[in-house]
Amino acid sequence: xxxxxxxxxxxxxxxxxxxxxxxxxxxxxxxxxxxxxxxxxxxxxxxxxxxxxxxxxxxxxxxxxxxxxxxxxxxxxxxxxxxxxxxxxxxxxxxxxxxxxxxxxxxxxxxxxxxxxxxxxxxxxxxxxxxxxxxxxxxxxxxxxxxxxxxxxxxxxxxxxxxxxxxxxxxxxxxxxxxxxxxxxxxxxxxxx
Amino acid sequence: xxxxxxxxxxxxxxxxxxxxxxxxxxxxxxxxxxxxxxxxxxxxxxxxxxxxxxxxxxxxxxxxxxxxxxxxxxxxxxxxxxxxxxxxxxxxxxxxxxxxxxxxxxxxxxxxxxxxxxxxxxxxxxxxxxxxxxxxxxxxxxxxxxxxxxxxxxxxxxxxxxxxxxxxxxxxxxxxxxxxxxxxxxxxxxxxx
Numbered sequence: 001x002x003x004x005x006x007x008x009x010x011x012x013x014x015x016x017x018x019x020x021x022x023x024x025x026x027x028x029x030x031x032x033x034x035x036x037x038x039x040x041x042x043x044x045x046x047x048x049x050x051x052x053x054x055x056x057x058x059x060x061x062x063x064x065x066x067x068x069x070x071x072x073x074x075x076x077x078x079x080x081x082x083x084x085x086x087x088x089x090x091x092x093x094x095x096x097x098x099x100x101x102x103x104x105x106x107x108x109x110x111x112x113x114x115x116x117x118x119x120x121x122x123x124x125x126x127x128x129x130x131x132x133x134x135x136x137x138x139x140x141x142x143x144x145x146x147x148x149x150x151x152x153x154x155x156x157x158x159x160x161x162x163x164x165x166x167x168x169x170x171x172x173x174x175x176x177x178x179x180x181x182x183x184x185x186x187x188x189x190x191x192x193x
Numbered sequence: 194x195x196x197x198x199x200x201x202x203x204x205x206x207x208x209x210x211x212x213x214x215x216x217x218x219x220x221x222x223x224x225x226x227x228x229x230x231x232x233x234x235x236x237x238x239x240x241x242x243x244x245x246x247x248x249x250x251x252x253x254x255x256x257x258x259x260x261x262x263x264x265x266x267x268x269x270x271x272x273x274x275x276x277x278x279x280x281x282x283x284x285x286x287x288x289x290x291x292x293x294x295x296x297x298x299x300x301x302x303x304x305x306x307x308x309x310x311x312x313x314x315x316x317x318x319x320x321x322x323x324x325x326x327x328x329x330x331x332x333x334x335x336x337x338x339x340x341x342x343x344x345x346x347x348x349x350x351x352x353x354x355x356x357x358x359x360x361x362x363x364x365x366x367x368x369x370x371x372x373x374x375x376x377x378x379x380x381x382x383x384x385x386x
Binding site for chain 2: 019020021124129134135138139141142154155156157159160161162163164165166167168169170177178181182190191192193
């Protein structure tokens with residue numbers, strides 16, 4: 001047992017963390033998701049990631065290492081969250097078409113026993129091919145965009161829009177694995193034993 | 194039915210192609226895997242990808258679109274294939290540690306009915322963190338390296354070694370999805386319908 005708890009409802013984060021072959025529990029965390037305009041994107045996502053981890057702190061055993069994360073898509077300094085409608089999904093994909101944007105994931109690892117806390121974020125550049133309106137509409141019909149920040153999933157059919165990325169891939173999916181593995185190391189958990 | 198045949202024994206290529214939500218058959222192709230020193234890396238991988246597709250041409254129905262692919266890892270102009278032993282895996286990972294290398298995947302799509310053929314390749318830059326000898330040895334014990342070009346799997350625990358990539362991620366795993374989707378479009382197969 002590694003005493004790890006992933007504070008997330010995202011099946012994508014669960015799948016990513018499974019890649020490290022560590023045992024862990026998944027407990028979706030309910031927390032405020034408000035972006036504060038007075039804070040930078042980096043400060044906001046780290047705060048939200050920490051909020052998710054902290055939301056489980058009271059109910060978790062003191063030895064548990066709780067991992068929280070929050071992912072956003074940014075284009076021209078504007079944050080794109082999950083689309084609220086098909087129209088909004090269309091607008092987002094139209095805006096991303098033929099352009100380069102950034103994906104940020106903030107993360108936080110906390111342990112009640114000793115109050116240890118590690119937070120950070122990773123930023124990845126993603127370049128899209130030009131996408132035709134027909135393809136945007138057909139993609140929206142697949143329902144893949146609706147629960148994804150920026151209205152696309154790079155780990156699904158959305159991959160065909162992506163010309164290339166610069167940085168960490170797992171960060172775009174929702175959890176920067178290399179950074180998480182290093183942080184877990186600071187808590188005494190080794191990926192390779 | 195999309196009449197697509199993936200000429201590959203790689204479970205990773207099968208999983209990648211599944212991402213496009215198209216129906217396809219998988220038939221492992223047996224073909225020569227020799228690298229010709231007189232040819233460039235790009236020429237070699239396209240030739241090998243085409244060889245895999247061609248190996249199935251006689252037995253396949255004329256309407257089938259056969260996809261072949263070949264992936265190699267290159268460091269300082271030297272090609273790293275699958276390690277033949279744990280010692281070779283150690284040498285490869287030691288060489289990749291703290292450095293940047295390139296992953297090439299050549300691909301070929303052919304159809305007997307009209308002789309249509311599309312070939313190409315994609316190149317992705319991959320940067321590794323420094324890896325300790327202890328971690329290399331522990332990683333080799335997981336058996337993940339043994340059937341992977343360059344002795345690592347970016348879609349597995351090997352992800353923790355990766356600082357970042359520049360280019361197409363699926364290309365590093367073994368099949369450049371965006372390029373394949375575009376090529377399939379030339380054969381009349383649309384990912385989004």
